[in-house]
Amino acid sequence: MSASRPRAALRIGGLTPLSLSDWPGQLAAVVFCQGCPWRCGYCHNPHLIPPRAVTSLEWNDVLAFLERRRGLLDAVVFSGGEPTLQAGITRALRQVKALGFKLGLHTAGAYPRRLVELLPGLDWVAMDIKASFADYAATTGVADSGAPALESVRLILASGIAYEFRTTVHPDLLPAAALPALAGSLARLGVRHYALQEFRPQGCASHALNASGTSPYLSDAALTGTIAPLFDSFCVRQS
Numbered sequence: 001m002s003a004s005r006p007r008a009a010l011r012i013g014g015l016t017p018l019s020l021s022d023w024p025g026q027l028a029a030v031v032f033c034q035g036c037p038w039r040c041g042y043c044h045n046p047h048l049i050p051p052r053a054v055t056s057l058e059w060n061d062v063l064a065f066l067e068r069r070r071g072l073l074d075a076v077v078f079s080g081g082e083p084t085l086q087a088g089i090t091r092a093l094r095q096v097k098a099l100g101f102k103l104g105l106h107t108a109g110a111y112p113r114r115l116v117e118l119l120p121g122l123d124w125v126a127m128d129i130k131a132s133f134a135d136y137a138a139t140t141g142v143a144d145s146g147a148p149a150l151e152s153v154r155l156i157l158a159s160g161i162a163y164e165f166r167t168t169v170h171p172d173l174l175p176a177a178a179l180p181a182l183a184g185s186l187a188r189l190g191v192r193h194y195a196l197q198e199f200r201p202q203g204c205a206s207h208a209l210n211a212s213g214t215s216p217y218l219s220d221a222a223l224t225g226t227i228a229p230l231f232d233s234f235c236v237r238q239s
């Protein structure tokens with residue numbers, strides 16, 4: 001490991017050397033950034049939430065790993081945590097782009113002002129939509145978190161970059177009756193690519209959500225059949 005961490009270097013909570021699913025269609029390494037301002041009960045990476053948690057991986061070591069993967073991987077996805085929380089993300093993206101990789105970003109849209117600076121250098125963005133924007137706090141645990149998320153949706157759509165918006169569905173947080181209205185509001189904003197994904201208990205620290213965490217209505221063809229026509233591409237991901 002590196003002896004010292006340069007000022008403003010990206011704080012890293014984990015690294016997946018190869019993923020086929022974090023950016024569909026791409027062979028990607030996934031860099032998990034430390035820190036998130038929100039507190040979603042269903043978070044399956046809760047260890048990545050504290051921004052100042054002690055981490056064992058240094059950005060320079062990740063960069064050295066990626067240099068060795070040139071020609072073997074298509075892309076690098078920055079995930080989290082919330083990658084846009086850290087000022088160091090800007091330089092990190094530039095460094096990875098210089099190695100010749102395509103750049104993907106997973107975000108919840110908490111920091112639209114940083115996101116808009118990053119968008120021109122990205123090749124793909126996947127953004128979580130937690131709930132209707134007025135109801136975000138019930139999922140994130142943070143008041144007024146829907147406003148920056150809505151701004152981020154608008155910025156991504158205006159950027160022209162390839163994207164996916166997706167919603168993790170837990171029955172306690174997003175019942176079946178809420179899904180068509182949520183999907184309709186996204187379609188009216190101009191979203192063309194959308195996915196619903198089933199809550200996964202792996203890593204989730206909430207016993208209550210783990211105990212009630214199945215959403216059989218995601219298999220309801222009548223329900224998903226009302227949502228699919230709203231988008232150019234739509235899918236349901238179940239475990």
Ligand code: SF4
Pocket residue numbers: 036037038039040042043044045046048049080081082108140
């Ligand atoms: S926004 Fe993502 S990383 Fe942050 S708490 Fe919610 S699920 Fe976890």
